[in-house]
Amino acid sequence: MTRYIFRRLLMIVPVLVGVTFIVFSLTYISPGDPARMILPQDATDADISHMRHLMGLDEPFLLQYVHFLFGFKSPSEDASFSYKGLLALDLGRSYVSNRPVFKTILERFPNTALLAILALILSVILSIPAGIISATHQYSVSDMVVSILSLLGLSMPAFWLGMILIWIFSVKLRIFPSLANPANLKSLVLPVITLATMNTAVQARMTRSSMLEVIRQDYIRTARAKGLDEKKVIRKHALNNALIPVVTVIGLQVGQLLVGAVLTETVFSYPGIGTIMVDAIQRKDTPQILASVVFVAIIFALVNLIVDIVYAFIDPRIKAQYESMSKARSNGAARKGT
Amino acid sequence: MEKKLRTPHATRPSARKSAKQKTAFQEFWRRFKKNRLAVAGFVIVVIYILMAIFADLFFSYDFITENQISNAFAPPLTTAEIDLNNGATAQHLYILGADNFGRDILGRIIHGARVSMVIGFTTIAFAGIVGSALGAIAGYYGGKIESVIMRGTDILLAIPNILFALAIVAALGPSFQNLLLAIGITSIPAFVRLMRASVLTLKNQEFIEAARALGARDFRIIVRHIMPNCMAPIIVQATLGIAQSILSATSLSFLGLGIQPPSPEWGNMLSDARSYISYAPHTLLFPGLAIMTVILAYNLIGDGLRDALDPKLKR
Amino acid sequence: MDEQLLSIQNLTTQYLTDESVIHAVNGINLHLAKGGSLGLVGESGAGKTTTAYSIMGLLPKLTGKITQGKILFEGKDLTRLPEDEMRKIRGNEISMIFQDPMTSLNPILTVGDQIAEVLEIHGTADTHAALAKAGDMLEMVGIPRDRMHEYPHQFSGGMKQRVIIAIALACNPKLLIADEPTTALDVTIQAQVLRMIRDLKVKLDTSLILISHNLGVVAQVCENVAIMYAGRIVEYGPLREVFSRPLHPYTEGLLNSIPRIEVDKDRLSPIRGMMPDPSTMPHGCIFKPRCPYAAAACGTRAPHITEISGRSVMCLMHEGVIPNTMGTGGHHA
Numbered sequence: 001m002t003r004y005i006f007r008r009l010l011m012i013v014p015v016l017v018g019v020t021f022i023v024f025s026l027t028y029i030s031p032g033d034p035a036r037m038i039l040p041q042d043a044t045d046a047d048i049s050h051m052r053h054l055m056g057l058d059e060p061f062l063l064q065y066v067h068f069l070f071g072f073k074s075p076s077e078d079a080s081f082s083y084k085g086l087l088a089l090d091l092g093r094s095y096v097s098n099r100p101v102f103k104t105i106l107e108r109f110p111n112t113a114l115l116a117i118l119a120l121i122l123s124v125i126l127s128i129p130a131g132i133i134s135a136t137h138q139y140s141v142s143d144m145v146v147s148i149l150s151l152l153g154l155s156m157p158a159f160w161l162g163m164i165l166i167w168i169f170s171v172k173l174r175i176f177p178s179l180a181n182p183a184n185l186k187s188l189v190l191p192v193i194t195l196a197t198m199n200t201a202v203q204a205r206m207t208r209s210s211m212l213e214v215i216r217q218d219y220i221r222t223a224r225a226k227g228l229d230e231k232k233v234i235r236k237h238a239l240n241n242a243l244i245p246v247v248t249v250i251g252l253q254v255g256q257l258l259v260g261a262v263l264t265e266t267v268f269s270y271p272g273i274g275t276i277m278v279d280a281i282q283r284k285d286t287p288q289i290l291a292s293v294v295f296v297a298i299i300f301a302l303v304n305l306i307v308d309i310v311y312a313f314i315d316p317r318i319k320a321q322y323e324s325m326s327k328a329r330s331n332g333a334a335r336k337g338t
Numbered sequence: 339m340e341k342k343l344r345t346p347h348a349t350r351p352s353a354r355k356s357a358k359q360k361t362a363f364q365e366f367w368r369r370f371k372k373n374r375l376a377v378a379g380f381v382i383v384v385i386y387i388l389m390a391i392f393a394d395l396f397f398s399y400d401f402i403t404e405n406q407i408s409n410a411f412a413p414p415l416t417t418a419e420i421d422l423n424n425g426a427t428a429q430h431l432y433i434l435g436a437d438n439f440g441r442d443i444l445g446r447i448i449h450g451a452r453v454s455m456v457i458g459f460t461t462i463a464f465a466g467i468v469g470s471a472l473g474a475i476a477g478y479y480g481g482k483i484e485s486v487i488m489r490g491t492d493i494l495l496a497i498p499n500i501l502f503a504l505a506i507v508a509a510l511g512p513s514f515q516n517l518l519l520a521i522g523i524t525s526i527p528a529f530v531r532l533m534r535a536s537v538l539t540l541k542n543q544e545f546i547e548a549a550r551a552l553g554a555r556d557f558r559i560i561v562r563h564i565m566p567n568c569m570a571p572i573i574v575q576a577t578l579g580i581a582q583s584i585l586s587a588t589s590l591s592f593l594g595l596g597i598q599p600p601s602p603e604w605g606n607m608l609s610d611a612r613s614y615i616s617y618a619p620h621t622l623l624f625p626g627l628a629i630m631t632v633i634l635a636y637n638l639i640g641d642g643l644r645d646a647l648d649p650k651l652k653r
Numbered sequence: 654m655d656e657q658l659l660s661i662q663n664l665t666t667q668y669l670t671d672e673s674v675i676h677a678v679n680g681i682n683l684h685l686a687k688g689g690s691l692g693l694v695g696e697s698g699a700g701k702t703t704t705a706y707s708i709m710g711l712l713p714k715l716t717g718k719i720t721q722g723k724i725l726f727e728g729k730d731l732t733r734l735p736e737d738e739m740r741k742i743r744g745n746e747i748s749m750i751f752q753d754p755m756t757s758l759n760p761i762l763t764v765g766d767q768i769a770e771v772l773e774i775h776g777t778a779d780t781h782a783a784l785a786k787a788g789d790m791l792e793m794v795g796i797p798r799d800r801m802h803e804y805p806h807q808f809s810g811g812m813k814q815r816v817i818i819a820i821a822l823a824c825n826p827k828l829l830i831a832d833e834p835t836t837a838l839d840v841t842i843q844a845q846v847l848r849m850i851r852d853l854k855v856k857l858d859t860s861l862i863l864i865s866h867n868l869g870v871v872a873q874v875c876e877n878v879a880i881m882y883a884g885r886i887v888e889y890g891p892l893r894e895v896f897s898r899p900l901h902p903y904t905e906g907l908l909n910s911i912p913r914i915e916v917d918k919d920r921l922s923p924i925r926g927m928m929p930d931p932s933t934m935p936h937g938c939i940f941k942p943r944c945p946y947a948a949a950a951c952g953t954r955a956p957h958i959t960e961i962s963g964r965s966v967m968c969l970m971h972e973g974v975i976p977n978t979m980g981t982g983g984h985h986a
Contacts, residue, residue: 018493160626227744
């Protein structure tokens with residue numbers, strides 16, 4: 001198993017390199033010139049090209065990417081132009097606030113994570129039972145209710161839902177505040193519902209279809225033929241099998257939650273990574289954009305990695321596949337040794 | 339158990355194309371028609387498409403982009419005086435009310451439909467063609483070219499859709515073309531994977547071997563024999579993809595990174611409405627409903643198509 | 654006469670689909686004595702599996718329905734038994750072996766757990782004893798007991814079918830229904846599994862219904878045989894007699910389509926045509942469209958069951974309505 005985890009960790013490296021490369025290239029080709037951005041309006045062309053040199057922007061593209069990964073030592077005495085690179089979580093300072101970009105990100109990331117985790121918990125609690133009931137009572141009223149609600153949830157833009165919730169619960173009923181911040185749990189209710197809705201819908205639909213698929217399987221018939229009562233057939237034989245694909249979807253959803261937070265945070269003016277990103281984009285704060293996009297992309301990839309590993313633990317077929325693979329390999333090695 | 343579905347599968351390979359495929363399509367259409375929700379979705383989409391095409395017949399573009407400040411926030415079903423360009427005034431019925439600049443919300447929704455439909459269709463047409471072609475190549479040729487394509491796809495998939503679109507728009511600046519590009523590119527990987535998987539299952543089947551034995555060239559085999567047999571999942575993905583792409587576009591516009599005001603777009607209408615939630619909730623309600631119904635409609639069609647194309651998935 | 658274990662009377666089972674009603678089983682009668690063995694033979698779609706599901710109470714809940722008839726098992730009518738009573742019988746007194754061993758075991762439970770489960774359900778043993786018994790059962794079907802902690806994907810098809818047999822026999826049932834138990838297996842494995850079923854049947858004194866489309870398989874195991882066609886039993890009788898002197902043209906057709914070494918015949922004579930669509934049954938005799946002996950009367954008059962010295966057959970030739978020309982090969986020969 002450790003071998004599998006190790007292999008999986010290795011596999012993620014090229015993906016991360018690719019992701020960072022794409023995001024970096026996008027910033028590189030973007031029309032704005034960072035040197036001109038930080039200099040005053042009346043700067044001369046000479047000032048600008050000098051600044052470009054100090055910032056390392058006159059280097060060839062690939063070398064700049066290497067700087068981006070491993071750090072850049074500016075020829076300027078001003079230490080704020082140097083940075084230690086992505087691997088050291090240092091991509092320099094924001095053009096707007098002049099704070100190290102990752103400092104802001106790391107400060108605010110727990111807020112986003114809190115929102116995402118709460119939304120994840122809520123969506124799992126709601127969606128899995130709903131999907132199971134829907135599938136085991138196919139064509140019943142509860143199946144219809146679950147199906148319709150999940151279709152609506154799937155079709156509702158989260159930012160609109162958030163504003164509708166504000167209108168109802170903040171403006172009309174005055175139950176929850178319209179602005180959210182992590183210190184006030186009550187203020188998190190609306191954003192968590194907003195963020196969880198799409199996930200709940202997706203997971204409920206997934207659980208339902210997966211469950212419907214599984215209860216048609218021959219081994220469910222075998223379980224029934226043993227004289228097992230229907231509840232236990234579902235709980236012991238159908239559920240675990242049906243949840244295997246659902247776990248994958250939930251894993252992918254964790255990433256989506258982090259990203260969906262961009263919109264939800266904007267609606268509720270919540271101080272998370274999403275608002276950093278949107279602010280940075282609107283202010284053309286290139287280092288901050290680059291750092292936050294890359295950061296979220298890396299977190300997304302890591303979450304998917306964890307899901308894959310969890311997946312292997314719950315499905316003995318995958319586990320066995322890897323165990324037999326590594327066994328075959330070590331046998332091969334042993335034979336070579338003799 | 340003994341119940342057999344004797345229906346010909348929509349993707350059945352057949353050289354005797356005409357007769358067989360016609361019945362397969364009829365069978366598919368029969369099943370699709372029986373799904374009332376899917377038909378409802380289809381009707382809604384047709385209505386939106388007609389709205390998009392004939393938007394100018396309902397409201398002129400100038401009218402819905404020009405401010406009528408005196409009528410700002412007029413509630414639904416108010417009749418108010420509007421300034422015409424020639425200095426004259428006229429009475430106008432605001433069916434869904436007016437926004438913060440006194441612009442007709444219904445008119446902006448109808449013209450917004452045009453923007454959303456164009457975005458949905460062009461991005462998915464682009465992603466569908468590029469993605470299917472890449473997927474077919476990867477699946478058919480295998481080897482190095484496959485590795486390159488699939489690793490590229492993996493990397494694209496490793497960046498969440500909206501985030502990637504956000505990054506593209508941030509880099510290239512918010513404009514209609516960049517929005518199309520951003521959403522188009524992020525929609526590609528799903529098609530690559532689907533197409534590759536279909537091609538892999540098809541490529542070693544006998545009728546392909548037969549075509550190869552008869553000396554058909556690769557291009558011909560892919561285009562004539564393989565592609566038509568992979569269409570079912572691609573069509574489903576395209577339908578759901580349109581919904582996704584409209585949603586992404588409105589999201590980006592809501593963040594101020596897509597279509598810029600005064601151009602009418604549902605997302606930027608909601609962005610404006612955000613500041614007036616307590617004051618004029620109708621400015622919030624209707625554009626959102628417009629987005630929701632159209633996405634819902636595409637999802638219904640997508641579900642209906644999937645069930646109709648693959649009866650196994652249903653009961 | 655022997656004591657009856659199972660007696661099926663006028664059983665009619667239908668599937669309701671959106672478009673039509675599928676008449677899967679149409680008023681069949683079957684009897685099985687204690688310790689007896691019955692082969693149920695027919696083409697796929699003849700209603701064999703539906704009959705088995707009707708006995709087990711495993712028809713699909715939404716679509717399958719027994720509309721008429723009784724299934725008496727030790728005198729109890731299974732069609733009227735409430736579900737919780739039926740559950741006590743399933744897996745305990747009546748067990749079933751399914752056609753496809755590859756998919757009939759839960760992929761994420763060990764085989765030991767899956768065998769032990771049936772013992773626990775029926776209160777035969779507590780968890781610990783059940784696992785020990787599961788090991789015994791594995792050994793009985795010829796699998797080393799230390800493999801009980803392995804998962805189904807670690808077993809071959811034949812081994813999986815043995816595991817399924819072990820599950821079915823764990824509670825020592827009075828009746829075992831084996832639905833095409835060897836069809837999905839390799840030919841060499843088929844014989845082993847079949848021999849095992851036959852030996853265990855004798856050893857555990859279980860009655861057996863063996864369902865197969867293959868007369869050869871049934872011939873190796875069963876005393877009596879029922880030939881099913883389009884949801885009806887067209888012929889029933891002791892296996893040897895049915896094989897040596899078929900009464901129904903369909904049985905004759907089935908026998909003629911088996912390749913035999915000892916008979917010098919240039920070619921096999923398969924039965925022409927296809928079974929009627931079970932949602933639209935023809936008038937008169939259901940076999941008429943394919944019958945080489947068919948006469949005009951067969952198109953209008955449905956045959957009844959005729960008893961002939963301990964055997965029964967459903968054909969107008971034996972009701973004296975049309976002349977019996979069996980053995981002549983009919984008008985297609």
